[in-house]
Amino acid sequence: MTKKQKTMLVRILAATVILLVLQSLSAETFNELDQFLFLSAGRWIRLFCYLIVYAIIGYDIIQKALKGIKNGQVFDENFLMAVATVGALSLAVYENGEYLEAIAVMLFYQIGEWFQRYAVGKSRRNISDLMDIRPDYANVERNNKLEQVDPDEVGIGSVIVVQPGEKVPIDGVIVEGTSSLNTSALTGESLPREANTGDEIISGCINMTGVLRIQTTKEFGESTVSKILDLVENASSRKSKSEDFISKFARIYTPAVCYAALALALLPPIVRMFFMDLPAVWGVWIYRALTFLVISCPCALVISIPLSFFAGIGGASKAGVLVKGSNYLEILSQTKYVVFDKTGTLTQGVFEVNGIHHNEMEKEKLIEYAALAESASSHPISKSLQRAYGKQIDRSRVTDIQEISGNGVIAKVDGVEVAAGNDKLMKHIHVKPINCHQVGTIIHLAINGKYAGHIVISDIVKPHLKEAIAALKRAGIEKTVMLTGDAKKVAEQVAESLEIDQVYSELLPADKVSKVEELLKMKGAKDKLAFVGDGINDAPVLSRADIGIAMGAMGSDAAIEAADVVLMDDDPMKIATAIKISRKCLKIVYQNISVAIGVKLICLILGAVGIANMWLAIFADVGVMILAVLNAIRALFVKKLEL
Structure with missing residues (x-):
């Protein structure tokens, strides 16, 4: 609890205690003072005591209302509360009635405001705790x-x-x-x-x-921790359509209800006097107008909707999903198409030897020759051969290295000529390779001009990926698509094993952008398309999709810059988790909008016809706000998806 919240709590408690004491003293107690003092001193002392309570609990609201009027921003909740409570006090003074209702309205309003600030503070602290990664030294x-x-x-x-x-x-x-x-x-x-x-x-x-x-x-300002903190801290600045709607709604709604309240206070008495020849009963209609103002205060909407998105972003942070703004949370909830890049996203981007087919030479010797021949290359395929060999590479054993671009390598290992590469290399040296029915990158080897066998190298599919695709479909994703530069045979095998609906293979980076644009035209107007990439070389596609998700790119600058959502580890289940979080958050937002507007409309009608009093007005304002805030906080808590 902050110092400001503690001060407000003391004010609430002090005002409540004094109000209870005053209510325990009957009006007759104050009237008895008239026997000792002059005129109606007891009445004015009673009023003064209640005004002290009002000042304790409501002075800051009056200050904010006056400041808003001075700055030309008249119509806000502070103005509504100030007019309603001051008007109710004035009416009580005029009719020598009860002051409790007017002060209770301000008291409960401040209780609601304190509760809202506490809830927001708790959400911020939860995010701070979850993202407690800022180093002190x-x-x-x-x-x-x-x-x-x-x-x-x-x-x-x-x-x-x-x-x-x-x-x-760092x-x-x-x-x-x-x-x-x-x-x-x-x-x-x-x-x-x-x-x-x-x-x-x-x-x-x-x-x-x-x-x-x-x-x-890296320098500290460019390191992962700084970028993540900046991302989380600025997420609230990117507002969703729902938040923009509420902001515009409040700007129109608040002046409208103020003028409606004024009309309710003036028109019925005038009609009664001049057209119906009945008493005006100004007090009755002014009281109804003041009740109308209290009911109309849009606190539940203005406070709970941004808080719902803020809590949703906090819940996502807890799950290791960074969302750059509530607008992206809203788009994510509408996603029906998910397009994946293959390498580094569906697969680990780590090539491994998973098959060795040989003629007369031993497997270990075949791998040794291949690893030594490829030892001068930094290509991932060469690295995978060296890992499979598993021993220290002695470069002195390798001479006369010839790297033939796009084909492979020819070198002498211990004086023996070794050719390692694809079909084109074998054709180049007039050696007939044996076809391999296994899917992957095939490295053929020829020793001293004679075919010796081939090694199969393939990328490793990430664990639990099939379950992750199934989780997406359970979450309502209508179509999954894979884009890759790999050969058609390799791509189709991966897509089939993961049960991905559609696959496009042998694509250049520019082709991926074109395919995403085609898919964007094919989908429904309200449906959204998400592209999931590794964030390193997929920036153009991440930017072109409705929403870009960087997967498995923890610490990647490109991921944080280009994507709208960043998954902070390699877990493919986080995609379904992110969509689940967004949909839960939007469901809460729509619940709060429906309940707040529905309750207020009913209470406004009841207030206008004289059925609702100030106590019902307090529920319509503060009660609904507290319920909406409690509902909004639910977005912080997300159950972990089970495989």
Whole structure:
């Protein structure tokens, strides 16, 4: 609870106690003062006591209303409450009636406002706790001692030390040490991740076990933690259509009800006097108009709708899903088409040897020749061959390396000529390869001009991906599509194994944009299309789709910049989780809009015809607001999807 909230709570309690004391004293108690004082002193003392209570509980509302009038922004909830309560007090003075209703309206309004501020504060604290990744310092070693410095002062290439229990302050590469990392604040995943020398590490993780020495690769302002915090802090600035509607609605609605209340106070008495020859009963109609004003206060709408989206963004953060604004949350809830990039999104982007077919040579020898021949290349295929070999590469054994672009490599290994590459390379050296029926990238090998066998290399599909696609379909996604630059045979096998509805293969980056544009034209007007990419080379497509989702790109600058939604780990189930969160949030928003408008319309009619009094007005305003706020907070809590 903030200092301001504590002060407001003291004011509420003080006003409540004094009001209860005054109510325990009957009007006759004050009238008895007339026997000792002159005129109607008891009545005025009673009024003065109630005005003290009113001042304690409502002085800031009066100040805000006067400030709004001074700045030309007259019609807001402060103006409505000020006019209604001051008018009700004046009417009570004129008729020598009860002051309780007028002061109770202000008291309950302030209780509702305090509750709303507390709820918003709780939502902010929940997000702050979930995203508690901002580092307070970085450890730099100087003169054999660790000094704590501001992370902003640490330059690129500096070596920092992160001890057990400390947050990693800046992105970098581990140069010494091994440890387990807690990434739950970033990914929502409670399981620790192992980190070893040579691994990249991003800021925001918590070092759990060993001491790590990290060489920084970014400045603090460009590191993952800074970008994520900036993203979350600015999310509320991007408003949804529902929020824009409520803002425009309030600007029209508030003046309209003020003029309607004025008409209710003046027109019926005038009609009664001049056209019906009946008493005007001004007090009755002014009271109805004041009740009308209290009922009409749009607090439930103006407060609960933004709070619902804010809570939805907080709930998504807890699940490791960063949403850049409530407008994207709204679009995500309307998504019916999900388009996936393949490499790095559906697959891990890590190629591995999963098949070795040989003639007379042993498997181990075939892999050894292939790995050594490809040892000078940095291509992912070459790296996968070297990993499969599993031993230290002795480059001195390799000579006369010829890399034939688009075909493969010819080199001498221990004086033996080794050719490793595709069908084109075999044709180039006049060797007939044997066809492979296994799907993947095929590396043919020829030793001294004689065919020796082939190695199958393929990308690994991410775990639980089939379940994730099924979860999307259960969530109401009508069509799933895969785009890839891979060969048709490879692409179709992956799509079939994952039960993806449609696949487009052998695409260049520009072709992916064209395909997304075609799909955008095919879908329904109200349906939205989401593109899921790795955020590194898919920026054009992420920007072109209705909503771009960067998947499996934790720490990627391109993901954070290009995507509208960032999934902070490789878990494919997070896509369905993000859609579930958005739909729950929008459901809450529509519930609050329907209940708030419905209750107010009914109470406004009852107030206009004299059935509703100030107490019902308090429920229509404060009661509905509290119910809407409680409903909005539900968006913070999202059940984890089961596989």
